[in-house]
Amino acid sequence: MKHNLREVCSHFTIYGDFIIGVPFGTGHINDTYQVAFDQGGTVVHYTVQRINHNVFKNPPALMENVERVTAHLTSKNLGKGGGSRKTLRVIHTTDGKNCYQDPDGNFWRCYVFVENCRTYDILETEKQAFEAARAFGKFQGELVDIPGGRLNETIPDFHNTPKRLANLEESIKLDKFDRVKNVQKEIDFVMSRRDDCGILLDLHNQGLIPERITHNDTKLNNVLIDDFTGEGICVIDLDTVMPGLAHYDFGDMIRTGTSPALEDEPDLSKVTMRFNMFEALLRGYLAGGNGFLNEVELEYLPFAGKLITMEIGIRFLTDYLDGDIYFKTHRNNHNIDRCHTQFKLVESIEEQMDAMKMKVKETAKEYKA
Numbered sequence: 001m002k003h004n005l006r007e008v009c010s011h012f013t014i015y016g017d018f019i020i021g022v023p024f025g026t027g028h029i030n031d032t033y034q035v036a037f038d039q040g041g042t043v044v045h046y047t048v049q050r051i052n053h054n055v056f057k058n059p060p061a062l063m064e065n066v067e068r069v070t071a072h073l074t075s076k077n078l079g080k081g082g083g084s085r086k087t088l089r090v091i092h093t094t095d096g097k098n099c100y101q102d103p104d105g106n107f108w109r110c111y112v113f114v115e116n117c118r119t120y121d122i123l124e125t126e127k128q129a130f131e132a133a134r135a136f137g138k139f140q141g142e143l144v145d146i147p148g149g150r151l152n153e154t155i156p157d158f159h160n161t162p163k164r165l166a167n168l169e170e171s172i173k174l175d176k177f178d179r180v181k182n183v184q185k186e187i188d189f190v191m192s193r194r195d196d197c198g199i200l201l202d203l204h205n206q207g208l209i210p211e212r213i214t215h216n217d218t219k220l221n222n223v224l225i226d227d228f229t230g231e232g233i234c235v236i237d238l239d240t241v242m243p244g245l246a247h248y249d250f251g252d253m254i255r256t257g258t259s260p261a262l263e264d265e266p267d268l269s270k271v272t273m274r275f276n277m278f279e280a281l282l283r284g285y286l287a288g289g290n291g292f293l294n295e296v297e298l299e300y301l302p303f304a305g306k307l308i309t310m311e312i313g314i315r316f317l318t319d320y321l322d323g324d325i326y327f328k329t330h331r332n333n334h335n336i337d338r339c340h341t342q343f344k345l346v347e348s349i350e351e352q353m354d355a356m357k358m359k360v361k362e363t364a365k366e367y368k369a
Contacts, residue, residue, distance in 0.1 A: 005035055005048060011100040012091050012110045014046060015039055021048065025119075029055050029328075030239070034113060045113035046091065050106050051099070055326070056239060059107035061152040063098040066090060066109075066238045069213070072146045073139070085114050085224075085233050114234050119221040123257050127230055129277050130284035132223040133253055135232030136215060137288025140246060143213040144292055151213060151242050158216055158240060159248040161197040161311045165190070168314050171321040179321050183336065186317055189343050196307060200247055200300065208296045214244035218252040232284075246297050247304035253281050254305030255312060259345050264337045271341050273348040278305075279359055286367035298364045302356035306349045313342030 005021035016039035024034040024047065031050040036043050051059045066088075073087040091110040093100045100108045123129045157163045172180055172187060180187070203209045215222070217240045224234040256263070258277040261270040282301070286293075319326045320335040329335060349356070 003031065003033075003050065005033055008048060008100065008102065008108050009035055009037075009046075009110070011093050011108075012046075012048075013094055014091060014110065016044065019043065045115065047111045047113050049109050049111075051109060051239070053105070053107055056154055058152070058154070059099055059101075062154045062239055063090075063107075063109060065151045065154060065241050067098050068146065068148060068151065069143065069238060069241050073142055076142050085117075087234060088112075088114075088236060088238065114224050114236075116227045117224040117233060118227060119224060119236075121221050121262060122260060123220055123277065126276055126280040128225060129220070129257050129280035130287075131225060131230060131232035132220045132257065133232075133250075133281040133284030134288035135223045135235055135284075136218050136249055136253060137285040138290075139215060139235045139288075140212060140249060141289040141292045146213060153242050154240055155242075158242070159244055159308070159311065160201065161307060161314075162201065164311050164314050164318070165194060165197050168318045168321075171318050175321065177321065177323050183317060183320065183339075186313075186336070186339055186343065190310070190314055190317070193310060193346075196303075196310070199303065200245055200307060203296060203300065204245060209245060209247070209294070209300070210297075211243050212246045213241065214246060214249045216240035216242060216244050216248055216252075218249045219256045220253065221256075246293060247300055248308060250281075250285055250301050251304030251306075251308030252312075253285065254278060254302075254349070255309040255342070255345065257281050258305075259341070259348075261341060263341050264334060265341050266337050268340055268344045271344040271348070273305075273345060273352055275352060275355065275359075278352075278356060279363070282360060282363050283367075286363060289367075291368055298360055299357075301360050302349075302353055305356070306346055306353070309342050309349065310346050313339045313346065316342065 006018045009018055014037055016037040019036040019038055021033045021035040025032045029052045033048045035046050035048050053059055056062050067090055070087050070090055077086040089112040090098055092098060120128060217237060222237040223232045224236060226233050258273045259271050316335045316339040324335055
């Protein structure tokens with residue numbers, strides 16, 4: 001193993017004897033491990049992560065956000081059954097900090113491991129979709145009144161689609177790795193939809209949709225699902241929690257939750273927007289949010305699915321042109337496979353957009369605050 005987890009863990013206020021640490025999860029960015037400690041004859045697990053400081057340039061600011069958010073959510077759940085499993089619990093270092101910087105400059109953090117639950121890369125049932133979306137809706141709704149001012153922007157312009165488009169155009173222009181010739185069809189796909197890129201930000205600038213605190217990476221494997229009840233109990237992977245638009249979160253739920261295929265599935269015939277899953281996500285999100293969205297936000301929820309799916313496809317395409325430096329890749333043309341699944345899903349969403357809009361109008365009436 002490339003990291004000395006015993007040494008890393010010695011800098012956190014974890015009691016007992018270190019037993020073992022193993023890689024954990026399927027994330028693209030950080031290095032994540034599950035570690036086990038013997039605490040008086042009982043094995044207790046923790047999650048230890050190396051924060052990728054090439055992606056997150058200011059880990060202390062990131063962890064300040066995480067601490068503020070988890071503390072606020074914990075206060076909301078005090079006295080409620082199972083409250084200790086409703087949000088991540090940050091373990092401090094031995095000198096009272098929320099992260100540890102090792103001699104090589106790596107930043108590490110530690111959470112209590114949430115037992116008896118799991119994540120799903122592909123949602124298998126409408127109940128799972130409902131529960132995951134309900135957890136994200138509750139997460140957003142409970143952060144509306146967080147004290148202490150605006151959160152730090154951990155990655156500025158993370159979901160700024162016009163800037164993502166500008167980055168793509170710059171990569172096309174530079175063509176550092178002579179790859180543009182391989183992806184002209186994909187480039188044309190984006191350019192034919194370029195007018196869509198600024199719609200949500202224009203609405204925000206007009207004051208029609210407000211800034212929220214958003215998760216900004218609502219892959220449905222970022223919700224822990226209880227093994228016994230099937231309830232969505234805890235939102236994880238809080239690195240990108242920061243100011244944003246509600247649509248960023250719901251759009252990514254559509255992207256990751258409605259297709260039965262993995263996001264790098266080479267067989268595009270498997271990629272489609274399942275309407276029943278969209279409806280389950282919508283109902284869960286509105287139920288969890290408890291009426292915090294305004295009318296314009298509601299109207300643009302279906303469009304958010306198209307926009308965020310296209311944006312992620314743009315990012316995969318850009319990373320391919322830049323030499324595969326951002327997302328971890330595990331095979332040749334991995335980012336292009338990912339790009340293809342996003343663009344196929346965009347087409348499926350476009351085909352069902354009218355029905356999605358109608359479903360939002362019907363469903364929103366049931367979840368008025």
